[in-house]
Amino acid sequence: xxxxxxxxxTETYFDVAAKLLNLAxxxxxxxxxxEAFQVLMEQAALFLEFPLPxxxxxxxxxxx
Amino acid sequence: xxxxxxxxxxxxxxxxxxxxxGQVVAAHIDRIEAFDARINSFTDRTFxxxxxxAAAIDRRVAAGEDPGPLAGVPxxxxxxxxxxxxxxxxxxxxxxxxxxxAADAPALARLxxxxxxxxxxxxxxxxxxxxxxxxxxxxxxxxxxDLARSAGGSSGGSAAALAAGFAAVTLGxxxxxxxxxxxxxCGVFGLKPTYxxxxxxxxxxxxxxxxxxxxxxxxxxxxxxxxxxxxDSDPAVGGDALLPARIATLDGWFRQGAAPEMLEAVxxxxxxxGATATVTLPEAARARAAAFCISAFEGAQLHKQNLRDRPxxxxxxxxxxxxxxxxxxxxxxxxxxxxxxxxxxQAKALFARFDILLAPATxxxxxxxxxKTMVMNGVEVPVRPNLGVYTQPISFIGLPSxxxxxxxxxxxxxxxxxxxxxxxxxLLTAAAKLEAAGAVTAxxxxx
Numbered sequence: 196x197x198x199x200x201x202x203x204x205t206e207t208y209f210d211v212a213a214k215l216l217n218l219a220x221x222x223x224x225x226x227x228x229x230e231a232f233q234v235l236m237e238q239a240a241l242f243l244e245f246p247l248p249x250x251x252x253x254x255x256x257x258x259x
Numbered sequence: 260x261x262x263x264x265x266x267x268x269x270x271x272x273x274x275x276x277x278x279x280x281g282q283v284v285a286a287h288i289d290r291i292e293a294f295d296a297r298i299n300s301f302t303d304r305t306f307x308x309x310x311x312x313a314a315a316i317d318r319r320v321a322a323g324e325d326p327g328p329l330a331g332v333p334x335x336x337x338x339x340x341x342x343x344x345x346x347x348x349x350x351x352x353x354x355x356x357x358x359x360x361a362a363d364a365p366a367l368a369r370l371x372x373x374x375x376x377x378x379x380x381x382x383x384x385x386x387x388x389x390x391x392x393x394x395x396x397x398x399x400x401x402x403x404x405d406l407a408r409s410a411g412g413s414s415g416g417s418a419a420a421l422a423a424g425f426a427a428v429t430l431g432x433x434x435x436x437x438x439x440x441x442x443x444x445c446g447v448f449g450l451k452p453t454y455x456x457x458x459x460x461x462x463x464x465x466x467x468x469x470x471x472x473x474x475x476x477x478x479x480x481x482x483x484x485x486x487x488x489x490x491d492s493d494p495a496v497g498g499d500a501l502l503p504a505r506i507a508t509l510d511g512w513f514r515q516g517a518a519p520e521m522l523e524a525v526x527x528x529x530x531x532x533g534a535t536a537t538v539t540l541p542e543a544a545r546a547r548a549a550a551f552c553i554s555a556f557e558g559a560q561l562h563k564q565n566l567r568d569r570p571x572x573x574x575x576x577x578x579x580x581x582x583x584x585x586x587x588x589x590x591x592x593x594x595x596x597x598x599x600x601x602x603x604x605q606a607k608a609l610f611a612r613f614d615i616l617l618a619p620a621t622x623x624x625x626x627x628x629x630x631k632t633m634v635m636n637g638v639e640v641p642v643r644p645n646l647g648v649y650t651q652p653i654s655f656i657g658l659p660s661x662x663x664x665x666x667x668x669x670x671x672x673x674x675x676x677x678x679x680x681x682x683x684x685x686l687l688t689a690a691a692k693l694e695a696a697g698a699v700t701a702x703x704x705x706x
Binding site: 208209212213216217218219220221224227228229230231232234235236238239241242243245247248251252253 | 542544545548549551552555563566567570578579580582583584585586587588590591593594595596597598599600601644
């Protein structure tokens with residue numbers, strides 16, 4: 196008997212976010228899109244937890 | 260053979276009346292018609308326009324006028340540039356029937372005002388989201404040095420057309436390496452200038468944070484000439500006085516995973532420039548990762564409505580990556596932009612000690628068309644996200660970089676010369692010095 200597929204947290208987020216953004220991911224596209232999303236999350240892990248100094252700002256700073 | 264001449268040589272001969280612009284354009288059109296069926300670099304040919312522009316140049320020369328430093332020089336542009344009378348398709352099916360552009364993009368218009376002749380628009384990865392120029396709508400662009408191999412991307416048509424002798428100067432765009440990767444694969448010079456240096460008006464965007472325009476050429480002199488004409492803020496002269504510069508080879512991330520022949524190419528350039536130091540650009544792997552995430556996110560924002568309304572019209576290689584990019588959490592993109600600011604400061608500190616940094620342009624020489632994986636550090640990895648591993652950290656913070664073609668008995672190899680923002684003239688001078696020393700060269704491919 197085949198075990199039922201239990202979505203992991205990434206899959207769950209992927210599907211919910213697609214609904215929230217009204218991006219209907221066609222069933223045929225879902226495996227490749229989900230794989231690409233997982234690659235993005237793996238890459239993001241490299242910098243998300245990197246300890247940046249507190250004053251590091253995303254916005255440009257203008258100095259005289 | 261006229262098609263092997265550099266832009267500088269062609270313009271000089273036309274201005275001296277040794278050649279006519281009509282002869283030059285006819286030779287290039289003949290070559291495109293004879294050989295581009297094998298290369299597939301052009302998506303649109305503007306030959307009627309080219310003949311009319313050549314006739315106008317010849318009339319001006321006959322009247323004693325100087326048509327400019329690119330007098331009669333054939334050029335072509337990636338098909339994300341507006342070209343008067345053509346839809347700006349950006350490699351897509353979706354925009355190929357868009358209303359034709361009313362005018363040339365300002366960057367192209369600058370070359371035309373300097374006397375250049377417009378031959379057509381060139382193939383690319385859909386929406387510039389790729390490194391291979393394998394396009395589901397317009398077909399694959401083949402590497403002129405080995406037709407079974409990729410020209411690189413996303414400006415693959417721009418590099419291939421130049422290596423094939425179809426034009427003397429071409430224009431492309433570089434967001435994560437899309438000038439430097441194809442320049443390396445096709446064995447030509449490519450310049451990604453400082454972020455913001457060249458006006459992007461009239462070009463189809465990919466990632467606003469990282470998009471750059473720039474030229475390809477078969478000589479360092481032509482690359483410098485095209486760069487000078489493409490912008491006003493940097494005269495790009497006086498670089499000679501800046502050499503010898505403080506030059507170092509980047510280690511760490513920029514040597515991990517590179518094929519031995521690529522490291523040998525970097526060492527060749529280092530030796531020719533007298534560079535003995537090595538230095539680390541800290542956390543380049545994280546920089547590459549942040550660039551990767553921002554690119555997918557920003558790129559997707561442009562296309563969200565079309566992803567909803569007409570998903571089937573996207574290239575199957577593009578659509579899943581855009582969907583994935585659109586779904587990233589905002590916290591990821593915010594963190595990536597914060598990291599970008601920090602990483603820029605690390606590079607700035609390095610440039611207090613060095614003027615030019617050296618790194619491979621790609622981890623390997625040109626791969627086979629259709630190749631899905633390659634080996635880096637002994638691990639099989641997908642091709643598409645990994646061809647830009649050494650270029651992405653550089654464009655992430657807008658640094659100028661020239662990819663120079665290192666002399667090779669086999670496939671071309673590209674090495675990046677990287678400088679602090681605004682120091683293009685130093686890079687162009689170093690490229691010229693390498694060319695004069697015989698370390699780098701961009702011969703026409705044998706077709």
